[in-house]
Amino acid sequence: MPSKYRPQILGWFGDLDKGPYSVPLHDDRLSYANNTYCAFIRQIPSDQAFYLCIHMIIVIFLCPTIVLLSILIYLCNPILETKLFLATLVGVIASCCAVYYAVPQLYHYLFSRRGSPIIFNRKTGKVYVNESYFFNFKFLHHPSVFLQPKKRRIKEYDWDDLHGVIIHNMSRNALSSTVLMVCQPGTHQVIDHIMLDPMRAGAGSTFVWGWINSFMVHYKSANIDDGEYKSDQEAEFKAHRIEGQGWPEWMVEAFNATSQEELAEIKQRHHITE
Numbered sequence: 416m417p418s419k420y421r422p423q424i425l426g427w428f429g430d431l432d433k434g435p436y437s438v439p440l441h442d443d444r445l446s447y448a449n450n451t452y453c454a455f456i457r458q459i460p461s462d463q464a465f466y467l468c469i470h471m472i473i474v475i476f477l478c479p480t481i482v483l484l485s486i487l488i489y490l491c492n493p494i495l496e497t498k499l500f501l502a503t504l505v506g507v508i509a510s511c512c513a514v515y516y517a518v519p520q521l522y523h524y525l526f527s528r529r530g531s532p533i534i535f536n537r538k539t540g541k542v543y544v545n546e547s548y549f550f551n552f553k554f555l556h557h558p559s560v561f562l563q564p565k566k567r568r569i570k571e572y573d574w575d576d577l578h579g580v581i582i583h584n585m586s587r588n589a590l591s592s593t594v595l596m597v598c599q600p601g602t603h604q605v606i607d608h609i610m611l612d613p614m615r616a617g618a619g620s621t622f623v624w625g626w627i628n629s630f631m632v633h634y635k636s637a638n639i640d641d642g643e644y645k646s647d648q649e650a651e652f653k654a655h656r657i658e659g660q661g662w663p664e665w666m667v668e669a670f671n672a673t674s675q676e677e678l679a680e681i682k683q684r685h686h687i688t689e
Contacts, residue, residue: 420596420603424582428591431579435634436625444612444623445642446530447652451538452670453630453639454656455623456530457550457613467524473517481510519556522564523549529656533611535574537631538673542572542595544609545662551610569663572609574631576600579611579624590614593624 418427446454484507526547534543548566560566577595584590592614597607612623630637644652657667665685672678681687 418580420578420580420598420605422605424580424594424596424605424608426582426584428581428583431581431593431621431624433578433628435629435632435636437636438622438625439636440622440626440638440641442622442626443643444530445626446532446656447642447644447646447649448630448637448639449646449649450639451673452534452536453627453637453642454532454534454652455611455627456532456656457546457610458527458530460530462614463524463527467521470517470521470524474514474521477510477514477517481507481514484510515556518561519549523547523551526565528660532656533609534670535627535631536670536672537633539669539675539678540574540631541669541672541678542574542577542609543570543666543670544572545569545660545666551608567661569661569666571666571669572597573600577609578603581621584614593621 417423418430420430444455444457444459446456448454484503527550528547531544531546531550533546536542546568548560548563548568550568576598578598580594580596581591582594584592592610593612595609595611596605597609598605611627626637626641629635630639639646644655653667663685665681665687668681668685669678672681
């Protein structure tokens with residue numbers, strides 16, 4: 416049965432239901448939680464360093480390859496045999512496609528900061544992200560973004576408009592990721608995507624989804640002291656994960672908003688318009 420969300424995402428494996436879950440977290444990506452909001456990191460330092468090295472090697476190797484093959488085609492086209500010419504041309508095209516994919520990934524791992532935490536406020540039903548523009552799984556990018564390596568996405572979303580799906584990476588490692596589909600209110604029409612929990616083995620990725628859902632409805636299985644920082648260590652959490660990372664001041668205040676009225680007052684004070 417295909418996903419109910421349209422357009423359907425590449426590698427779709429299954430839709431996830433919202434609601435409380437009884438399963439424990441069993442995860443170290445919960446950075447902080449209190450009675451109002453929780454923060455999950457989505458980038459483990461060891462993974463970030465590993466994939467950064469891989470994509471850096473790809474870019475460093477392929478860029479000279481493209482130049483050399485292009486020169487070969489330009490200089491030797493008249494005397495090359497047809498098969499050799501076509502093979503060289505295919506090599507250039509394949510290398511260009513690989514670089515087109517690898518450069519955004521390089522930007523992603525190079526400029527993702529402090530684990531790229533995602534914030535969920537259960538009192539206001541808002542979700543906040545501050546992440547590299549390339550922290551996603553898109554393949555098609557406008558050429559201009561290649562000149563903006565530090566481009567970022569800083570947004571506020573409504574939890575009611577976010578819906579979880581699992582995608583498969585189509586490799587022998589059988590890794591899956593949880594993605595939040597951002598839909599038009601009250602519909603299944605997808606307008607954006609947020610990576611929630613990248614690259615997990617098997618069903619492991621559903622633990623994060625289950626914990627967040629339980630947290631948002633105040634269910635008992637979401638223990639707010641399960642994180643990297645305890646609930647009374649908010650200052651330490653913000654110093655480590657939030658400060659100096661470009662979060663707007665109003666948004667940091669909104670993490671702790673306990674009602675829609677308080678959130679509206681924060682936005683009005685900071686002259687934030689919808």
